[in-house]
Amino acid sequence: MKTESIIVYCTCPDALSAKDIAEAVVKEQLCACVNRLPAVMSHYIFKGEYCEDEEVLLIIKTTAAAFESLKTRIEALHPYDVPEIIAAPIVAGNDSYLGWLQASVK
Incomplete structure (x- = not known):
């Protein structure tokens, strides 16, 4: 169960x-x-220009199986041309919480 849960990070303007x-x-x-x-302050280079912007960070708890659908939906709603959508595995956690997480995702 633990390796099936992931955290997805996404910044918004x-x-x-x-x-x-x-x-x-x-x-x-x-x-x-x-x-x-x-x-959150983001520092990056985009299209050859240095940028420093205040953004809102989303920390999204989901399953690896739902990632592609989640990514597609965020891309459809997001105002950026290239939204940050990155995932990291949850390698350990409260078993009750991880069970709830798994049960809450389609």
Whole structure:
């Protein structure tokens, strides 16, 4: 069960787009939970230019099996041309929480 659970990170340009994405993916049961962290500062180079932007970070708990559907839905809702959508495995955790996570995702 532990290796089937993942955390997906996604940055959004503002609170409204982050809320809309979080609400959609939870209601559509593409994930169990989303945390929204406001005011993260992102530093990166895009199209040859250095950028420094305040963004909202989404921390999305889901399953590996649901990743492709989740990614597709985020891409459809996200205002960026190239949204950050990256996943990392959950290698350990509270068994009760991980069971709830698994049961909450379609």
